[in-house]
Amino acid sequence: MLAPSATGVAEQAAVATARARDYLLSLQSDEGWWKGELETNVTMDAEDLMLRQFLGILTPQLAAETGRWIRSRQLPGGGWATFHGGPADLSTTLEAYVGLRLAGDAPDAPHMLAAASFVRAHGGLAATRVFTRIWMALFGEWPWDEVPVLPPEMMLLPSWVPLNVYDFGCWARQTVVALTIVGHFRPVRSLGFTIDELKVAGPRPARAPLISWEGAFQRMDAVLRRYQRRPVKVLRDLALRRATEWVVARQEADGGWGGIQPPWVYSIMALHLMGYPMNHPVLVAAIEGLETFTTREQTPEGVVRRLEACQSPVWDTALAVVALADAGLAGSHPAMHKAGEWLVREEVTVPGDWRVRRPNLEPGGWAFEFANDVYPDVDDTAEVVLALQRLLHTGLDDADPSLAGQARGAVERAVNWSVGMRSSNGAWGAFDADNVQRLATKIPFCDFGEVIDPPSADVTAHMVEMLADLGRADHPVTQRAVRWLLDNQEPGGSWFGRWGVNHIYGTGAAVPALITAGVAADHPAIRAAVRWLVAHQRPDGGWGEDLRSYRDEAWVGRGEPTPSQTAWALLALLAADPTNEAVDRGVRWLCATQRPDGGWDEPYYTGTGFPWDFSINYHLYRLVFPLAALGRYVTLTGRSAA
Numbered sequence: 157m158l159a160p161s162a163t164g165v166a167e168q169a170a171v172a173t174a175r176a177r178d179y180l181l182s183l184q185s186d187e188g189w190w191k192g193e194l195e196t197n198v199t200m201d202a203e204d205l206m207l208r209q210f211l212g213i214l215t216p217q218l219a220a221e222t223g224r225w226i227r228s229r230q231l232p233g234g235g236w237a238t239f240h241g242g243p244a245d246l247s248t249t250l251e252a253y254v255g256l257r258l259a260g261d262a263p264d265a266p267h268m269l270a271a272a273s274f275v276r277a278h279g280g281l282a283a284t285r286v287f288t289r290i291w292m293a294l295f296g297e298w299p300w301d302e303v304p305v306l307p308p309e310m311m312l313l314p315s316w317v318p319l320n321v322y323d324f325g326c327w328a329r330q331t332v333v334a335l336t337i338v339g340h341f342r343p344v345r346s347l348g349f350t351i352d353e354l355k356v357a358g359p360r361p362a363r364a365p366l367i368s369w370e371g372a373f374q375r376m377d378a379v380l381r382r383y384q385r386r387p388v389k390v391l392r393d394l395a396l397r398r399a400t401e402w403v404v405a406r407q408e409a410d411g412g413w414g415g416i417q418p419p420w421v422y423s424i425m426a427l428h429l430m431g432y433p434m435n436h437p438v439l440v441a442a443i444e445g446l447e448t449f450t451t452r453e454q455t456p457e458g459v460v461r462r463l464e465a466c467q468s469p470v471w472d473t474a475l476a477v478v479a480l481a482d483a484g485l486a487g488s489h490p491a492m493h494k495a496g497e498w499l500v501r502e503e504v505t506v507p508g509d510w511r512v513r514r515p516n517l518e519p520g521g522w523a524f525e526f527a528n529d530v531y532p533d534v535d536d537t538a539e540v541v542l543a544l545q546r547l548l549h550t551g552l553d554d555a556d557p558s559l560a561g562q563a564r565g566a567v568e569r570a571v572n573w574s575v576g577m578r579s580s581n582g583a584w585g586a587f588d589a590d591n592v593q594r595l596a597t598k599i600p601f602c603d604f605g606e607v608i609d610p611p612s613a614d615v616t617a618h619m620v621e622m623l624a625d626l627g628r629a630d631h632p633v634t635q636r637a638v639r640w641l642l643d644n645q646e647p648g649g650s651w652f653g654r655w656g657v658n659h660i661y662g663t664g665a666a667v668p669a670l671i672t673a674g675v676a677a678d679h680p681a682i683r684a685a686v687r688w689l690v691a692h693q694r695p696d697g698g699w700g701e702d703l704r705s706y707r708d709e710a711w712v713g714r715g716e717p718t719p720s721q722t723a724w725a726l727l728a729l730l731a732a733d734p735t736n737e738a739v740d741r742g743v744r745w746l747c748a749t750q751r752p753d754g755g756w757d758e759p760y761y762t763g764t765g766f767p768w769d770f771s772i773n774y775h776l777y778r779l780v781f782p783l784a785a786l787g788r789y790v791t792l793t794g795r796s797a798a
Contacts, residue, residue: 223259411445664724
């Protein structure tokens with residue numbers, strides 16, 4: 157129980173919890189799932205226009221609708237950022253500029269002049285990331301000879317040879333395989349204009365020393381360029397055929413690849429270049445599937461169209477169930493029952509790429525998206541198990557014994573699969589086991605985002621919490637993971653956040669997991685985490701951390717307060733030190749910033765695809781995490797939501 161001094165706050169929290177609970181219930185789909193929009197930057201939208209221009213299917217209407225969105229996100233200085241409140245990014249700005257040219261914006265329009273000026277001031281096209289230069293090579297604006305080579309023969313390497321495709325994380329693997337095909341053909345299509353105004357003359361960068369990894373791979377790339385001009389035909393033909401078969405075999409039921417935009421786009425181009433006509437069922441499904449990732453809104457200027465990079469219904473639904481349970485909703489409630497039915501149906505029962513490292517492991521678990529059976533992930537699986545356990549603990553057996561039995565079977569398979577996916581150090585990555593080959597990060601192609609999937613504190617913490625919730629806190633697997641978490645605590649007392657921003661997310665995951673697994677609240681690691689959280693609470697009571705913390709230590713634990721990050725901090729404190737006065741201040745902040753409809757506003761991006769490089773605003777985070785934190789707080793006060 158919390159201290160009597162919390163009485164006034166508890167009354168406010170009970171009201172806020174009820175509002176948030178009712179609002180979340182109103183957002184549930186008829187099928188039982190929840191899904192908030194995943195907002196990203198305009199790179200996705202610009203590349204969608206370029207893809208359609210490349211394929212010859214871009215229409216004026218679609219270009220105009222997308223152009224309105226891209227235009228609306230331009231910063232006053234002329235550039236475009238990769239996250240709300242962030243600095244303008246060169247590559248994003250160049251791609252946005254090209255997207256607007258495709259939408260019909262004149263290069264001498266003031267906003268276009270400002271964008272071009274920004275690009276030139278920051279080094280022009282030559283200074284952009286590899287992916288941007290690949291896009292420009294597709295349209296003849298950058299020489300293919302200066303694009304890092306990814307030979308299709310990579311597909312012929314066995315899984316034990318360094319730099320085989322399974323050394324890459326699943327998201328990078330799918331992109332790399334498709335790009336080996338694109339790179340073989342080195343196609344050049346027309347934009348309908350040139351972008352000479354974005355090019356800046358300058359000296360070629362000097363080669364790195366041969367004794368460095370960068371220098372060694374630069375020289376290897378030069379050798380591969382020569383081979384690319386005259387490959388061994390029998391090997392190249394075999395490699396292209398194998399790569400094509402690999403891509404087609406991994407198309408999901410929604411028409412996409414991996415449920416994410418980059419491999420989806422490059423797989424379409426690769427198959428198109430391999431001779432698949434646009435009316436081929438594979439490409440028809442792929443193009444139609446992209447539309448399901450599209451949001452359209454009517455504005456005074458006209459329809460605005462934007463793309464999601466991915467979708468998160470399984471993750472969102474599991475988080476919603478946990479939050480509603482924490483707010484007092486029983487597993488017999490119709491909304492919870494419906495969500496349970498949907499989650500059970502979404503169980504992955506077929507093998508995927510994870511079998512390369514774990515050939516004898518039986519399928520189980522859940523993926524992030526509606527359709528991504530090839531790539532279930534540990535993080536979603538842990539959260540879904542926690543959600544199903546909430547239902548089983550709160551009346552699902554009495555309400556629907558059949559569904560309860562199905563849920564228990566799914567949980568058992570999920571636990572077996574996810575435990576089998578742990579890496580050799582006892583911790584977990586998201587999609588693969590022992591995907592730690594850092595050599596893959598050194599090749600010239602990889603200058604943007606994470607390309608491997610090593611164990612992380614947040615995913616490992618969710619697994620520890622899941623296992624402890626199942627009564628396995630003392631199991632050697634759990635205890636080894638606990639030791640890994642304790643060993644990987646940051647010097648200041650926080651934990652790094654791989655899939656959420658950043659140290660607040662990592663700490664908000666690690667502390668409740670460790671406490672649930674039996675680590676005492678007065679353990680030095682827990683006390684250090686509490687001190688870190690209290691020290692980084694803002695004077696107004698909230699918590700926030702800017703994405704720049706991934707690159708600049710001065711931003712660690714610091715930034716504008718957000719509902720989701722405040723909730724993560726509260727979840728940790730409620731587990732470890734619920735009577736700390738920082739808890740009351742945080743709860744007051746959530747109550748004070750709640751909207752009348754029960755939700756919260758959160759323009760800042762608190763999720764990540766790649767730390768710093770690719771960020772996400774999960775629109776449901778601003779609701780489910782505050783509801784979970786408030787629900788737990790209200791329970792500790794002995795009250796219930798009205």
